[in-house]
Amino acid sequence: MFIVNVEGAIYKEGKWLLIRRSEKEEHAGGSLSLVGGKCEIEGVSSDILERTLHREIYEEVGIKVTRVSYVNSSSFVTDLGDHVIDIVFLCHHQSGVPYPKSVNEVDEVLWFTTNEIASHTKLPVFLKKNIKLAAALLNELSN
DSSP: OOEEEEEEEEEETTEEEEEEEOTTOSSSTTOEEOEEEEOOOOSSOSSHHHHHHHHHHHHHHOOEEEEEEEEEEEEEEOTTSOEEEEEEEEEEEEESOOOOOSTTTEEEEEEEOHHHHHHOTTSOHHHHHHHHHHHHHHHHHHO
């Protein structure tokens, strides 16, 4: 059985929003990541990925996003051995000023350019790849 996780590559004015995960988090505490979280069991529903994404972004950093587009999916195993399917979406900042709204999940919010992310020595390869793919999609959608 997989956990289904969604993440937003949130874009605004040439920068991407990353969070420093809370040290209290069971998986990857203290690391930089995109904003997102797990889908909850809902029975029969529609647009669960998109609704989960909007909810998690608002719960964690207090902002609203718009123009949500699929970027890619992958799988990984958490520090606790849970198997996760991770789906990344390109999102545009719509309203609000991001802040660590959920202090149990977020220690800090940061904005980085695509180049800053690509050259950052402490970011995981998968995060750099997700931003690279999101930036390419952003460029494609802009043309």
